[in-house]
Every structure is written in C-alpha cells, then in structure tokens.
Amino acid sequence: MIKVGIVGGTGYTGVELLRLLAAHPNVALQVITSRADAGTPVNQMFPSLRGYVDIPFTHPDQANLESCDVVFFATPNGIAMQQTRQLLDAGVKVIDLAADFRIKDVAEWEKWYGMTHACPDLVAEAVYGLPEINREQIKTARLIANPGCYPTAVQLGFIPLLEAGVIEVGGLIADAKSGVSGAGRKAEIPALFSEAGDNFKAYGVAGHRHLPEIKQGLSNVVGNPVGLTFVPHLTPMIRGIHATLYGKLTRDVDLQALFETRYANEPFVDVMPSGSHPETRSVRGANRCRIAIHRPQGGDTVVVLSVIDNLVKGAAGQAVQNMNILFGIDESTALNNVPLLP
Amino acid sequence: MIKVGIVGGTGYTGVELLRLLAAHPNVALQVITSRADAGTPVNQMFPSLRGYVDIPFTHPDQANLESCDVVFFATPNGIAMQQTRQLLDAGVKVIDLAADFRIKDVAEWEKWYGMTHACPDLVAEAVYGLPEINREQIKTARLIANPGCYPTAVQLGFIPLLEAGVIEVGGLIADAKSGVSGAGRKAEIPALFSEAGDNFKAYGVAGHRHLPEIKQGLSNVVGNPVGLTFVPHLTPMIRGIHATLYGKLTRDVDLQALFETRYANEPFVDVMPSGSHPETRSVRGANRCRIAIHRPQGGDTVVVLSVIDNLVKGAAGQAVQNMNILFGIDESTALNNVPLLP
Amino acid sequence: MIKVGIVGGTGYTGVELLRLLAAHPNVALQVITSRADAGTPVNQMFPSLRGYVDIPFTHPDQANLESCDVVFFATPNGIAMQQTRQLLDAGVKVIDLAADFRIKDVAEWEKWYGMTHACPDLVAEAVYGLPEINREQIKTARLIANPGCYPTAVQLGFIPLLEAGVIEVGGLIADAKSGVSGAGRKAEIPALFSEAGDNFKAYGVAGHRHLPEIKQGLSNVVGNPVGLTFVPHLTPMIRGIHATLYGKLTRDVDLQALFETRYANEPFVDVMPSGSHPETRSVRGANRCRIAIHRPQGGDTVVVLSVIDNLVKGAAGQAVQNMNILFGIDESTALNNVPLLP
C-alpha cells in the first residue's frame, strides 16, 4: 500500500483527490492537513465523503508527513515550495498540484506569481507531470509539477500539430472556457452564484498565469518560442474546460490520422470521430481529454476542440495518474470511472 | 456472469444503468434495445460511454432477450407489461424501472396511467423493489417493480415515524423538489433550458402519478390508509430530489435514535447527525439516501429532510441494488462510487 | 422631484434600487453611500448601470443625507437604527430595507438578531411596509420597515385565509424556496456558484430570522398567536421566491373567489386562474406577487403557491412602492416594467 498524505484538503482539488483516492486499491490515506480546520472531520465539511473518508483534518504541525510515501500539495501557490525539500530529503515523493514547480524560468515565475521562489534548484529538478509528454521522466521523478487545468487542455490539443510541424508557430490562438470551480473554493464575490450564474465573460485577457506555462510547454515541443494569444473565459457551469484552438496550416495533412496516431496508446486522450463536437459533460468526473479536429470550409485554419474536467484531468486525476506512474502500478488504477451524464 | 439486457436505453435511466453496469464485475451486458436508434452505437448517442460500452442499439425484434438472465425495462410506462410474461416464462428475471407493476390496485393504476393493464396477475406477483422494506421478498422474486424517484425519497423519510407510530397518519405532507432530469430525455418545451433554467415552480398539485404509489407504500407500513398531501416542484438542477416531510407528533420520542436504529444496517441510507441539512449534491451520482430529522422550536411538528439522486437511488442504482439482491451477490457491488462534489 | 439618498449601495438590494429609481420620473438621486468603495463610480461596480447612473459612491461622512426627502437603507441589519433618529429629526423620511424596525417585540428582535436595539421607541413608531395590509398607515409614516422577502411571499399567501378565518391557525406550514441572491452580495463559501449550483438544500430549519417576522404579521391578522413551521430552502437560481403554503380548512369556502376578492384592488398581487402553477420567472424583475390556490383531491388541506422576485416585491420594488405611497404619487410609478421571460 502506498502511504499518502495530502496538504491542504479543504479546496476543490483536495476533495477531488479524496474522492479518487478513497477508491484506490493501493492507497492508504494517512493524513490530510488543514491549518484552519484541524480537528474537523473531513466528511463534515464534505458530506459526500461520509462512508468513505472517516478521518479529521490534521494541523500541519502534527501531520508527520515524512512517514508517507507520497505527499500531494493541494494548496495555494507558494506553500509547496516551503516544504518540499524537507520531504524529498526524507525520501518522500512530492506531487504539487499548485504552480510552484511548473515554470522552469524562475524569474518568469516570480514575475507572474509575485513572490520570490524558495528553492530554484528544485524547480530545475521537477518533472512537469503531463504523462502524454513526459511519461518516462515521471517514472523516476522525486518531484512532480502537476500541470494547470488550462495548460493541460491546450497543450494536448496543440501537441500533435506542433510535433508534426504543420502549423505556423507564431500566431497560435487558444480561446478557453472554464467552469467556475476553476476559481477554487474561495470566498470571493466574482465566484458567487449570483455573479457567475447566467453570465459569461472573458477575464485576464491582458495576461493570465497559465500563459507562460502553456508557452513553455508548446515551445519545448517545437524547440523554439511559439507565439500564443490565450483568452480565458468564465462559463456558468461547475466543472469543465473547453479549449477552442486555432492554427494556420502550413501544408496539407490528414489531421484526423495525425491525432489518432499520436494518441493511439494514450489511455486518457480520446480522439473523437471526424466532425465531432466534444462536450464538457462527456468527461465530467473522469480523467479524460476528448479532442476533435476541424478544418472549416476546407480552408487553411485548423480548429481543435479539446475538453477536460478541470478538477480531474486538469488537477486531481492527473495527479493520481502521475502517482500511478511513479509507483509502477497500472496507470489507470482508480481512474476508470465512467463520466457522469447527464 | 449475469447476462443482462436493457430495453429502452436512450433515456436518462438507460444511460445511467449503462454507467453503473459498465463497472459491475459480475455483469455481461448482452443487448440494449431501441426501436428508433437501432444500429447507432450507444456511445455515439452518449459519448460519456466511449471506452466503456462498445455495442450499438439493437432493434427490439432482434434482441433475443430470452437468453438473458435479467432484463431491465427503462421504457415509458406501458411497455414492460407487454413483454414481461414472455420473459418470465423463459426464466428471465424482470426489473421494471417504469410504473407498470408498482400499484397493486389495478383499477387505481389504470385511472392514473390512462391505459388498460395488460397483465393484472403479474401486478399481484410483482415485488415492490424498495430493499429497505422488501429485501426478503426481493431475493426470490421473478418480477420487480422498481420504485419511483419521489416515492423512494418520501417513503424512506416517513417509514421510521410510521413504523414507530409516533405521528398522525391522516395529515402527512410531502413537499418535494426534483431536478429536471426527472422529466426524462424527452423533447418537451417545459424541460428546455430556457424554460426550466433560473426558474422554480410547483406542478401536478391537483394530483401526480407518484401520489398513489407513495400512499400505497405508507399505508402498507401503517396497516391503514394514510392521508397525504404531495406537492412536487421543479428546481433548476439536473439531478437530485429533496423531500421535505411534515408530520404531527403524537408523543415524545428520540427522533434521532429512532431513525438511526431503523437504518443501522442499511448500506444505502445515511442518517445524518442531528441538526444537519442534507444537500442533493452530497449524493450526486451515488445510490444513497441521506436523511436529517428536525423538530423546529421543540414543537409537535417533525420535519424530515430526505435527499437522493433521482437517477440512482431513485431509479437505475436501486434497480442494480435489486439485481444484486436477486442474484445473491454483495448488495453494494458496483454501487460504491463516491458522490461527485462539487 | 423627490430627493433620494441610498445608504449602502453595493449589495443586490442597492443595485436593484438604482435600477428602479433610475427610471423613476419623480426621483432625483442625490447620493449613494459606501464606506469601502467611496469614490468608485457606481457603474464601474455595476456596468449594467452605465448610461443610467453616473455618480460615484460617497463616503457616509460626506453624504449630507439630511438634505434628502427620503433615505433608503440597503445596509446590513443594525446600521439603520444608528442613523434613523437623526434623519427623522431633520424631517427626512426613512425606508429601511433591513430588519431593524420590523419586529415590534424588541426583546424578540434582540434574541434573533443578536444585538441590542439602539432605538426601541422608533420601533414602536415604525410602520411595517406591506401595502396590502398597511397602506393607510404608510401614507403618513415617517419611518417604514420594509418587509423581508420570505415574509412578503408567505404573508400575502396566508392573509386571505386568515382574514376569512377558514383555516386552523395552530398548524400553518410554509415551505419556501429562495434563489441565491437572497443571501446577498457577500463573499461567503455557501453562496459560491460551485456550492449552490446544481444543488438543493434546506437551511435554518431550527429557526430563521424571518420566522418571528412572519408570525408577527400573521398573528396580527388573526388577532391571536398563530402556530407556524417555516422551512426555507436554497434553490439554484438567482432571483425568485416560491412559497408553498399548507393549511387545514375548517369549513367549506370558495377559495378562488376569496383570494380574488381580497386582492381585487391590489395593483401588485395577481391571483391566477384556478389550477395554475405560478413560476418564479413570471415575476422576474417585476414588483409582483402571483398566487394560485389548490385543494388537492378535494381534501381539507389548502395549498397556496405564492411567487415573488425577492429583490423586487421582496425588497427594492416594495420599497419604491412604499415611497410612492408616502409621497402621494401613483403607487405604480416606475414599477410597471414587464417581467423578463425567458
């Protein structure tokens, strides 16, 4: 059994980790920490877990995380970097669901996240946990930077095109739409039901923190810097990201075959039949990315539609997928639940 | 392996049955019928099933249902009664998710459902599939009438009070609220997003088909006819029923202990701590009923709050629970998934 | 022109007051205060007001409210009572949309609201602003306690029955459902989209602050204390209250005629045809209460369905109605906009 600890279990990625890990046959959940809610039974805060998770939140100071095999950080940005070195030194694997180790360029990270990084050397060591790109490195990693939700949906949609070199890399457009759970379980007015409900808006057009993460990933694929316009939007649903991606083709190619071949052996990427329009609900609660490729009116613009559940393939599910790879067990363990529709 | 057939797989109870059965280790899904969509791959209509269900819909005439061990009817009312005798004669167990076999008083049934019953003798034989009341009879049944969604939530909330004889049986009130999926996957204007969204209304106050079903069940518990006012409402969410039940206490009793004792051994009824307010999302996607009991201001009115997922404990999940009981396997098999929250 | 001031304009009742007053031909809006947002243009916080309201929020200390003819308090409970005496002394009329002056029994008020009342004598003077009951007193009032949202919907539904003395007064039940805007524009986790969305729950079953207000109003009608069980619920929509009211008839009566007669001259109460099920969206954005009366199966339980927009007839619209009465202008002025459907 893998002894698992979770730091910061009161947000949506935390409860989602618990939902997935509660059904994981190889996992023994040791501890979930929360500074503010120490002592509260987890299933009092999240009654959905009644019957599945029976422990209380533990104060970080009492957590004894060093005795775990792996620790997930489901914390705000800037927390994991304070505690990771100590855990690694104790032989504990670390999977950070926040952004502390995602951006290799530390100066860039510090600019976007507005703080000084506590351990730049560990940033260098960390493996970016997108298995469809980095599966081999993940197997032997000590520290995994679990990708952001938008970056997962956008990268999986662009990767086959960029690897094949069939689109212009200077003018990529990613128009992405997220459900409100992407904003986290924080008491903030814009995320209120009466603000976000029955409403649609863009945000962060001038610059969103996921922009450098996406650009880094895509540039790595190309081997050169890409040009990307990224516009995130908030849509009145709870879970789900829909990325609509635009690129200009530089040569003729069988796009459907390109994608099907690229993802033929990927358990969690589903290339849908030609002409499809994937819906976010088709992946609700599941660790899947569904993708469809279009070339409207046979022109030179390719349109890729990519959907994920932001809390699963975009966060907790991908983290469990990384854990499975890391511990050499079947990558799909505890990740094979059928999406909830309707 | 239990060989399973499903008649009528294009509605919400059908796709929900498929979701649950796809993960059932003892089930071999043989056939799913649809007259209108024969030949269409099931997962083309429901892309959430891609990777889990790979067969097409079969025309009823080609279905060979007699070779199954059990057949679920996820059809409109009036279909199952046409085909059940033939299946029973062939040794097939039948679980009807519609209302054909729920009401023992056939004349009453015909009044509410507006058609002549095709096989009143089988109505007499059928076992009402509420395991919390009829578990023993279910074990040996040939034909199970799976309860309605409202009747499940309302009966589970009233049963302990009525069994204990602590409330007046003449003036029961059930104020129930359902998500829109309860209306089925039918092209009807009142169920449109732009009609049901951001809106709340009662319906069927003069009389709803679940009224005689609930009265029958509660009267059986009491041994005498009960008086019940049942007011259903439509609320702008997809899944879930919340029943708010009112009764007048006839004597002092420890209500919390009464409920906890009654349901102590029930795997799918969760009596919440005193003072709780169960939320429908706490059972989303799960075969559970969560109940809380209140006695406002210490008066003589008891208020019971009872929530289920109408498509699971109120339909497909309960049907699988009945199948598990019927075939002598662990009652919780394939029904232990954690509710999806948020 | 009536010179109007608004204290506390950053919540939902504040922006709703602005929406209605911006179109009022007899109103000159003088000032809107906000301590936290002083200096911010109102229409920067609420872009829906661009082109209609061009002033900024004013700090309370600079507001010069004494120069107004009437001041609306759209503040949290406990604010209006601090400032009302000074305004009344200056000859300014006061309409409080919060609860400071609603409960005549000051000890009861202090128990439910958890604070000491600053001016019990003004509580005695205040007129409860439900025009359908108190129109004459409103005309000459200095201080109006604008009713709560639930109390408006519930009282308008019960009043005809209680005035006529046709139901038992000891066992009234009010099962009420509110949209999330009823919780206000406050950064609190339970009101987040991802918490309140696709979810339904009861709350405050043990006791809600609107209970004493409703009981006071109904008891005044009867002339004796009534017994009431009040269960509020949160439903995933933005605006709207649906109250489902239950009473036990003590004699036979033409219920439809009773209600139609009672409200024949009321501009903002619409008694719908027999058999109707009013929808909350049918009053969205409008100062109306629509009511339908049912007597299921001809039994002795009467069911009244009463819907309002909680922000209009349940708050800001009723406040403007009260202002219109107070200043002797047509009661419907600025309140005749057609509900927004869909």
Next chain:
Amino acid sequence: MIKVGIVGGTGYTGVELLRLLAAHPNVALQVITSRADAGTPVNQMFPSLRGYVDIPFTHPDQANLESCDVVFFATPNGIAMQQTRQLLDAGVKVIDLAADFRIKDVAEWEKWYGMTHACPDLVAEAVYGLPEINREQIKTARLIANPGCYPTAVQLGFIPLLEAGVIEVGGLIADAKSGVSGAGRKAEIPALFSEAGDNFKAYGVAGHRHLPEIKQGLSNVVGNPVGLTFVPHLTPMIRGIHATLYGKLTRDVDLQALFETRYANEPFVDVMPSGSHPETRSVRGANRCRIAIHRPQGGDTVVVLSVIDNLVKGAAGQAVQNMNILFGIDESTALNNVPLLP
C-alpha cells in the same frame, strides 16, 4: 399610434417583442398570430405578460395584417418570404426577424437554408437592419431584414477595425458563445435543461448559417471578400452572446480611440474603458452592445470582446429600434430599460 402586427408570437423573439412593445408609448398592438395556438390568450402561454397583453393569438387566416402599419415576422425561416409582397403591396412595412431577406446572394441563401427563395427581387430591395451601418437606408425602407444575433455581435466588434483598415482581412476569427435561448423555443433534445445545463460545447464548426451573413456584412465594409473562421458555442445560460474576436494588426493605432470615435453617437453601442471585460449580464434585457478592446502583451493580435442580449440587440430590441427609425420617432423609445443585474 403605430398599428403593429406580429406573425408568430409563440417563440422567444415573439414574447420579447411583446415585452418591449407593451411598454412602447407609440404602439397599438393589433394582432399576434399563431396557427397552432389560435384562441389561446397570449398571457396564458406567457404569464409574465398578465396585466400587459390581454389579447389571444389569432389564426393567420383571420389576422387582417394589411390594416397594420408595420408587421414583424418572428417566424421560422421561410415564412416571411411567402407573405411579404402582399403586405408591401398593401402599404405595410415589414420587419423580418428571421433570415429570409438577409443574404443578398440568393443562391448562397438557398444553399445554406435548403429552400428555394420565393421572392428574390424583394431580397434585393430589403435593407439589412443594422442601424450602426445602415441607418439612412432604414429610414426609407419598406422591408427590413433584421440581423441575426451572432452577426450583430460580431459585426459591431469588427467594423471599426475594418473601416480603419488596420487588420488583415484574410484571417479573421470569431469565437462566439451563445445562451440557449438562441436555439429558440422548440422541443428539441439538445436544448433540454439536462442536456445543455452544466455543459459547454461548440457546434456547427463545419459551417453555421450565420457565417455567410457575417461575411457579407464584413466584406461590404471592406469592399472585398474577407476570410473568416466562425466557431459558435453553446453555454449554459439563458440569454446573452459573447463574441471574442481576433485579428492581426497591420499597423499601430490607438484602438481605444478608434472604437470610441466610431461609436460616439451610437445610442446602443457602449465602448467600455480600456482593460474591461464586458459581461453578458451587463446587457441582460437591454438593447445594448458593450465592447472592450485588448492587445495582449502588446503583440500584433487585437482581441475584441463584444456582448449583447441575443433576444434584444440580437433580435427583438433591434427590430424595435428599426421600427423607431422607420417611423421617425426617437430611436430609443421603449428601449431604455436598465439591464437586469443580478
């Protein structure tokens, strides 16, 4: 008083026309037709209109539309073209809210709409009713083709850039998101609450009927054919369109000033301050387009955000605006209601 007739009043554009016209001081509503619902009071189908519209639907054969001054067609495509000539011959002005007269290239229209056009000569005569482009022609028109919802939002966002010649015209991208009311009040499964709710998807990527309409409008502005990729999406809200528009700048320009100047005298186009993110709810129920312009990271991609209420500025409101222009009355008459927020 302008005598007004409406053909096809049972859809969302019909009820929205009624909402707006009921408050129009210069309009006398003569007749609303419906073949299926003749005889039914309009306010029985739409209780929101109780107290405002008291006439029943009239059968088309009894409608006597020739006695009107203007007739609005709120019908499916292909109806208006059957009746327009007769009305024009009788001296009646016609405003078609459907697509019959929007596309000048009749062969193109017939390809997209799958029918033969009944009166190509009237297509040639019809004026495209986008006042921000065609105000002068509208004044003297007999027949107005009211623009589609997507075309309104997209054209208003692109026009200033194209008129100024500051973007490449070959690679325009319009990523548009619509609320579900855009699908109309038709009983179709994809528009059900349980299908469209809590879900996001693209549709019609291969080709949507609004594509040729938008291309025609933009090409007219440029004087040459433009290249456009148009991807519509369905978002789980009732009203609203959000168009996110992308263009490649060909030279440096003060984009904010460009837009502010272009729309300085337009009563229904609001250019928001630099850096804004317009929300669809900021125009809910109102005849407005709000626009913001961005140039992310100072690159050469311009991003325009354009929001409208699809049923108002995208349909019924624009139709009333056109009527006002046509009859020489203040263009804002009956169109000045404040948006409903929240």
